Amino acid sequence: MSADTRAEELGVGGLGEIDEAGFSGLAERYRRELHVHCYRMLGSFEDAEDVVQETFLRAWRRRETCEGRSTFRAWLYRIATNACLDLLARSRPEPATGGEVRWLQPYPDRLLDELPAGSADEPEAVAVARETIELAYLVAVQHLAPRPRAVLILRDVLGRPAKEVAEILGDSVNSVNSALQRARAGMREHLPAERQDWTGGEQDAGTRELVRRYTDASVATDIGRVTALLRDDVRCSMPPTPGLFVGRDAVVKDWVDSGFEGMTGLRALPTSVNRQPAVAFYLWRQEEGAHLPLTIDVLRITGGAITEIVTFHADRFPRLGLPERLPADGTDQPPA
Structure with missing residues (x-):
C-alpha cells in the first residue's frame, strides 16, 4: 500500500487519529524528493535539510488539515x-548578483540516486530532472524573486497544474500564470538559449577524456594545459568566497595570482556532483602523512570545452561522501 493510498484511506481529518510513529513512517517516504525540491528553491543543501525538518514538524502539528481532496504527497x-x-522572506542575506550565488552548495549524486527513476518512456521528463539539478540551473533560479521561483519549480519542474499551484501559494490562477511568465523570462536571461549549450547530459567518451585531461593538467599545475581546455567565455566561481571570473584571461589571471602554478603535492579523485563531472583535489600534508581535502571542481562541459568551473571548499567533502584523506601510495613526495 502506497503512502498516498494509506493517507487517503484515513479520510478527511483522519490523520488526526494516527500516532507520531505512523505519521513519521508516511512522511519519511518523501524526505529525499522534498529535500531536492527545497534545494532547488534555496540553492543550499543545509538550508534544505532545515526546511524539510520544519516541514515535517508543521505537518505533524497540522495533520488534521490533510483533507481527502489532495494526496498526502x-x-x-x-x-x-x-x-x-x-525562510527566504526572513533570512536570505542578499540577492544573487550576476552569476554569483555565494550560498550555493553542491548536491551529492549518491543521494540523487535515491529519487524514483524516471520512466524510459518519458525521456523529456528524465532530461528535465537532470538539467534542473545542475548548478547552472540552480544559479539561474536564485536570481528569481521567491514566489515566481516557486511557481517555476512547481509548474515546469514538477509539472503541477496551475490550479494546484494557486492553491499551494494562496494565489489566483491568473496570478500564477503571470508569475510563470516572469520566471521563464528571468531564466532566459541567465541560461543559454539552447539545451545543448548548457548541459552535457550523460557523460560520453569525449567528456570523460576531457575530464581526464583536466585532472592530469591540474595535478601537474600546468596552467598552459588547463587553459587549452577552457572555452573563451568560461566562468569560474568559488562559493561562498566572493568573486566571479568571466573569460579565459580573467580565470587564468586569478589562478596565477592565487599561486596555483607553484603548488605541489596534489592528487585528484574524479567524481560527479549535481549530475555533472567533478574532480576532488587533495593536498599532501607532511605532518599527517597523507593527502587531505583541498577543493572540488564541478565542471560544465559544452562542445568539447569547459564552459564553467564551480569550486567548493574542503568542508563539502563529508556531505559528498568523499574520503577524508588519501594515504601515501609509495609515489608521494612531500613538497620541496
Whole structure:
C-alpha cells in the first residue's frame, strides 16, 4: 500500500487519529524528493535539510488539515514550499548578483540516486530532472524573486497544474500564470538559449577524456594545459568566497595570482556532483602523512570545452561522501 493510498484511506481529518510513529513512517517516504525540491528553491543543501525538518514538524502539528481532496504527497509539498518562502522572506542575506550565488552548495549524486527513476518512456521528463539539478540551473533560479521561483519549480519542474499551484501559494490562477511568465523570462536571461549549450547530459567518451585531461593538467599545475581546455567565455566561481571570473584571461589571471602554478603535492579523485563531472583535489600534508581535502571542481562541459568551473571548499567533502584523506601510495613526495 502506497503512502498516498494509506493517507487517503484515513479520510478527511483522519490523520488526526494516527500516532507520531505512523505519521513519521508516511512522511519519511518523501524526505529525499522534498529535500531536492527545497534545494532547488534555496540553492543550499543545509538550508534544505532545515526546511524539510520544519516541514515535517508543521505537518505533524497540522495533520488534521490533510483533507481527502489532495494526496498526502501534495499536502507535504504545499507545506514545504511555503516553509521555503518563509525562510527566504526572513533570512536570505542578499540577492544573487550576476552569476554569483555565494550560498550555493553542491548536491551529492549518491543521494540523487535515491529519487524514483524516471520512466524510459518519458525521456523529456528524465532530461528535465537532470538539467534542473545542475548548478547552472540552480544559479539561474536564485536570481528569481521567491514566489515566481516557486511557481517555476512547481509548474515546469514538477509539472503541477496551475490550479494546484494557486492553491499551494494562496494565489489566483491568473496570478500564477503571470508569475510563470516572469520566471521563464528571468531564466532566459541567465541560461543559454539552447539545451545543448548548457548541459552535457550523460557523460560520453569525449567528456570523460576531457575530464581526464583536466585532472592530469591540474595535478601537474600546468596552467598552459588547463587553459587549452577552457572555452573563451568560461566562468569560474568559488562559493561562498566572493568573486566571479568571466573569460579565459580573467580565470587564468586569478589562478596565477592565487599561486596555483607553484603548488605541489596534489592528487585528484574524479567524481560527479549535481549530475555533472567533478574532480576532488587533495593536498599532501607532511605532518599527517597523507593527502587531505583541498577543493572540488564541478565542471560544465559544452562542445568539447569547459564552459564553467564551480569550486567548493574542503568542508563539502563529508556531505559528498568523499574520503577524508588519501594515504601515501609509495609515489608521494612531500613538497620541496
